[in-house]
Amino acid sequence: MIIDCHGHYTTEPKDLHRFRKEQTEAANAKDKSRMPPRSALKLPDDEIRESIENNQLRLQRERGTDLTIFSPRASGMGHHIGDESVSVEWSQICNDLIARVVSLYPKNFVGVCQLPQSPGVPPKNSAAELERCVKMGFVGCNLNPDPSGGYFNAPPMTDKWWYPLYEKMVELDVPCMIHVSGCCNPAQHTTGSYYLNADTMVFMQVILSDLFKDFPTLKFIIPHGGGAVPFHWGRFRGIALNNGRPELDQIMADNIFFDTCVYHQPGIDLLTSVVPADNILFASEMVGAVKGNDPKTGFGFDDTKRYIDKTRLSDADKAKIFEGNAYRVYPRLKAQIARQAA
Amino acid sequence: MIIDCHGHYTTEPKDLHRFRKEQTEAANAKDKSRMPPRSALKLPDDEIRESIENNQLRLQRERGTDLTIFSPRASGMGHHIGDESVSVEWSQICNDLIARVVSLYPKNFVGVCQLPQSPGVPPKNSAAELERCVKMGFVGCNLNPDPSGGYFNAPPMTDKWWYPLYEKMVELDVPCMIHVSGCCNPAQHTTGSYYLNADTMVFMQVILSDLFKDFPTLKFIIPHGGGAVPFHWGRFRGIALNNGRPELDQIMADNIFFDTCVYHQPGIDLLTSVVPADNILFASEMVGAVKGNDPKTGFGFDDTKRYIDKTRLSDADKAKIFEGNAYRVYPRLKAQIARQAA
Numbered sequence: 203m204i205i206d207c208h209g210h211y212t213t214e215p216k217d218l219h220r221f222r223k224e225q226t227e228a229a230n231a232k233d234k235s236r237m238p239p240r241s242a243l244k245l246p247d248d249e250i251r252e253s254i255e256n257n258q259l260r261l262q263r264e265r266g267t268d269l270t271i272f273s274p275r276a277s278g279m280g281h282h283i284g285d286e287s288v289s290v291e292w293s294q295i296c297n298d299l300i301a302r303v304v305s306l307y308p309k310n311f312v313g314v315c316q317l318p319q320s321p322g323v324p325p326k327n328s329a330a331e332l333e334r335c336v337k338m339g340f341v342g343c344n345l346n347p348d349p350s351g352g353y354f355n356a357p358p359m360t361d362k363w364w365y366p367l368y369e370k371m372v373e374l375d376v377p378c379m380i381h382v383s384g385c386c387n388p389a390q391h392t393t394g395s396y397y398l399n400a401d402t403m404v405f406m407q408v409i410l411s412d413l414f415k416d417f418p419t420l421k422f423i424i425p426h427g428g429g430a431v432p433f434h435w436g437r438f439r440g441i442a443l444n445n446g447r448p449e450l451d452q453i454m455a456d457n458i459f460f461d462t463c464v465y466h467q468p469g470i471d472l473l474t475s476v477v478p479a480d481n482i483l484f485a486s487e488m489v490g491a492v493k494g495n496d497p498k499t500g501f502g503f504d505d506t507k508r509y510i511d512k513t514r515l516s517d518a519d520k521a522k523i524f525e526g527n528a529y530r531v532y533p534r535l536k537a538q539i540a541r542q543a544a
Numbered sequence: 545m546i547i548d549c550h551g552h553y554t555t556e557p558k559d560l561h562r563f564r565k566e567q568t569e570a571a572n573a574k575d576k577s578r579m580p581p582r583s584a585l586k587l588p589d590d591e592i593r594e595s596i597e598n599n600q601l602r603l604q605r606e607r608g609t610d611l612t613i614f615s616p617r618a619s620g621m622g623h624h625i626g627d628e629s630v631s632v633e634w635s636q637i638c639n640d641l642i643a644r645v646v647s648l649y650p651k652n653f654v655g656v657c658q659l660p661q662s663p664g665v666p667p668k669n670s671a672a673e674l675e676r677c678v679k680m681g682f683v684g685c686n687l688n689p690d691p692s693g694g695y696f697n698a699p700p701m702t703d704k705w706w707y708p709l710y711e712k713m714v715e716l717d718v719p720c721m722i723h724v725s726g727c728c729n730p731a732q733h734t735t736g737s738y739y740l741n742a743d744t745m746v747f748m749q750v751i752l753s754d755l756f757k758d759f760p761t762l763k764f765i766i767p768h769g770g771g772a773v774p775f776h777w778g779r780f781r782g783i784a785l786n787n788g789r790p791e792l793d794q795i796m797a798d799n800i801f802f803d804t805c806v807y808h809q810p811g812i813d814l815l816t817s818v819v820p821a822d823n824i825l826f827a828s829e830m831v832g833a834v835k836g837n838d839p840k841t842g843f844g845f846d847d848t849k850r851y852i853d854k855t856r857l858s859d860a861d862k863a864k865i866f867e868g869n870a871y872r873v874y875p876r877l878k879a880q881i882a883r884q885a886a
Contacts, residue, residue: 347731353695354731389689389696394748394783398772399741406737426779430740430772433815436808437768440834440845441736466778472814473775492782503782 204507205528205535206262208379208425208461208485209270209311211300213253214278217244218299222278225292229284240295247306254303257489259310265507267486269539271532272300273314273344277392279383282351286320286327293318293331301338308542312535313340314379317367319349321356326366336374339541341532342423343371345378347404352387352396359404360411368417375533377421377459380404393491401429405458409442409450414457421457421531423483427473428460435476454481459531461485462506462523465492470509479519483527484510546849547870547877548604550721550767550803550827551612551653553642555595556620559586560641564620567634571626582637589648596645599831601652607849609828611881613874614642615656615686619734621725624693628662628669635660635673643680650884654877655682656721661691663698668708678716681883683874684765685713687720689746694729694738701746702753710759717875719763719801722746735833743771747800751784751792756799763799763873765825769815770802777818796823801873803827804848804865807834812851821861825869826852 221238228236258270274296281289297315304311315335317328325345332343345367348354357363359380371378382400390396401424414420424431431438439450447453454477461483464470474482485506492503501508510523529536563580570578600612616638623631639657646653657677659670667687674685687709690696699705701722713720724742732738743766756762766773773780781792789795796819803825806812816824827848834845843850852865871878 353697354729355695356731358731387696389698389700389749390745391748391752391783394780395741395745395772398744398776398779399737402740402744402772403732403737406733407731410733427775430737430744430775433769433772433775433811434740434806436806436811436838436845437740437834438736440807440836440838441733443839444834444836464776464778465782466818468814468817469775469778472810475810476808492779492786494782494786496778496782497785503778 203269204267204524205484206267206270206486207423207483207528207531208463208487209258209272210275210487210490211272211303212275212489213257214275214299215245215249215253218295221295222292225288226283229288240291243295245299245302250302251306254307259307261488262310265505267507269309270311271314271341271528272303272311274300274316276344276381277384279316279344279346280351281319281346281349281383282321282386286318286323289320290318290331297331297335297340304339304542312538312542313338314342314344315340316344317346319346321349324366325364328367329370332370332376333374336376336534339538340376341534341538342376343378344381346382347380347400348382351383352385352390354403358407360407360413365416368420372417372419375419377423377531379423379425381425397491398426398429401426402431405429405431406438408458409438409447409453410445421459423459423461423531425461425463425485425487427462427464427469428477432460432473432476451478451481454478456530459483459527462510463487463504464506464509465503467509467512470506471513474510474513474515479515479522480527482523483531484524545611546609546866547826548609548612548828549765549825549870549873550805550829551600551614552617552829552832553614553645554617554831555599556617556641557587557591557595560637563637564634567630568622568625571630582633585637587641587644592644593648596649601649603830604652607847609849611651612653613656613683613870614645614653616642616658618686618723619726621658621686621688622693623661623688623691623725624663624728628660628665631662632660632673639673639677639682646681646884654880654884655680656684656686657682658686659688661688663691666708667706670709671712674712674718675716678718678876681880683876683880684718685720686723688724689722689742690724693725694727694732696745700749702749702755707758710762714759714761717761719765719873721765721767723767739833740768740771743768744773747771747773748780750800751780751789751795752787763801765801765803765873767803767805767827767829769804769806769811770819774802774815774818793820793823796820798872801825801869804852805829805846806848807845809851809854812848813855816852816855816857821857821864822869824865825873826866
């Protein structure tokens with residue numbers, strides 16, 4: 203089985219966008235009376251089916267992958283929009299929609315949730331929604347290190363501010379994917395620089411910290427190939443060693459994992475040559491940041507399975523990346539797959 | 545001749561640090577009467593000589609490089625400290641110190657200046673210091689895309705806010721190295737994530753813009769190997785193509801250059817395999833971000849010449865990276881080298 207650990211529902215039914223637009227306008231106007239009612243949302247099964255079958259499911263079949271760990275559109279989380287109550291309402295709606303996709307295609311998708319974070323609001327306030335989603339069968343969450351939407355002004359993820367949420371993650375035995383949302387800072391481009399910068403930032407925060415001594419079973423998936431880290435492996439190794447820390451692979455161990463959302467062969471070759479295969483998870487982020495075919499190869503930029511197939515990794519290492527590691531990183535995954543197959 | 549385009553004076557005489565500490569304290573206290581007088585600075589030739597000969601000059605000799613394009617300590621620019629007047633005073637002092645190093649070792653160093661930027665202050669206010677330094681023989685400047693020191697809240701570098709400074713750069717025929725300074729944001733680590741994030745951010749800003757149509761001779765050196773860009777070359781290519789832009793090498797052309805401050809062999813191999821050799825400048829950033837030897841190789845992490853020597857590049861391409869490109873990127877360099885040799 204080939205498990206893609208990073209897919210977002212980026213082809214949502216159109217009424218979801220209508221709702222969010224009205225919700226955003228009401229939030230910006232600070233006028234609660236204009237908030238659209240959740241009950242008026244029109245998200246019929248047929249529209250969900252069409253959106254999935256023509257996109258994610260078609261690509262799974264074409265590319266030969268089997269299962270996508272699926273979460274709401276990352277750029278749509280918009281934690282900087284409105285206040286905590288807006289974020290709670292929006293997160294519940296988006297997560298419920300993922301649950302419906304999973305219930306329609308239980309062999310193709312397993313759910314991961316977004317959290318109702320909001321700038322300045324303690325992360326522990328997201329624990330309830332995480333617990334609700336895990337009860338629905340979700341196996342992880344996306345955790346935003348920058349709810350401001352582009353200004354990186356939250357405490358580092360090693361700060362005790364985040365600890366109550368980590369405690370809940372550990373209790374529920376679910377990992378998080380570190381993932382910012384849409385950028386409202388004109389200096390940073392959402393998918394081009396902001397996503398990668400957040401990945402790099404968080405890796406650097408944790409490698410000089412004792413976070414994983416405090417939470418030995420906590421797991422961070424740092425997506426987009428770990429941001430800039432593999433390319434600058436020597437820089438990060440050197441900084442770690444100069445600070446009395448061990449080698450990066452020892453730091454990553456059972457706690458930090460990179461995905462394979464790197465959209466060209468030399469990048470995947472680098473990733474798989476410096477980062478231990480035990481710490482890499484197959485992912486494509488489809489349908490996501492870079493749509494369309496690479497004119498030089500004729501294949502989708504985000505058809506990352508092809509790049510991994512072409513690496514010099516052993517079959518055993520490829521199997522870890524495509525499947526085996528996912529069961530380590532998402533401890534609830536194997537049972538959930540069995541449950542959904544039944 | 546092997547030209548290292550990225551060296552900072554990070555071994556400054558100790559009285560410079562005493563001055564800056566007092567200046568910072570006075571600035572933080574908003575008490576101009578406590579500002580230390582420039583005239584009291586003690587920066588004797590002997591101390592400068594010792595600091596250079598035991599460090600940068602020793603490493604040049606050991607590693608077989610000839611000339612370093614040399615600027616003040618990047619993390620020390622501290623544009624977020626104090627107001628514009630503090631930044632002007634500090635920049636003049638730091639740049640004058642570079643001029644003294646160059647005058648003591650005219651065959652080994654050519655100067656690049658820092659600019660008296662300050663949060664919210666128009667970049668055009670830095671034109672005077674740039675002009676003063678070019679008159680002293682400097683061949684370029686370091687331009688900070690984030691004077692806030694870590695919050696990325698300045699207008700993108702494609703914004704017309706920056707244009708008057710670009711006009712001065714074009715008039716003087718000098719490039720800039722995009723370089724942030726020390727980070728005051730606890731979420732970002734100065735040399736580990738902040739530097740790289742700024743590089744990635746600025747590359748993404750410019751590739752979707754018409755900046756180089758407006759300034760066909762303007763040149764940006766994006767250091768640290770271009771941040772995350774080469775590792776994510778497919779992502780950036782795809783985003784550019786999806787936005788109706790040409791291939792990245794056509795965008796970079798005569799305007800965007802990456803340096804070789806990437807501290808391991810696989811990283812340099814990737815850089816040189818995806819980025820045209822015409823757009824790469826040799827650099828080590830020594831004595832800089834990552835000190836000490838890599839225990840796996842026994843050589844300095846930042847001994848980047850060794851990595852380039854070991855690439856599969858042709859001798860002609862290596863010659864471009866080590867020397868030839870520098871004359872294209874720094875149009876005043878060749879004459880300045882001749883002048884200093886005389």
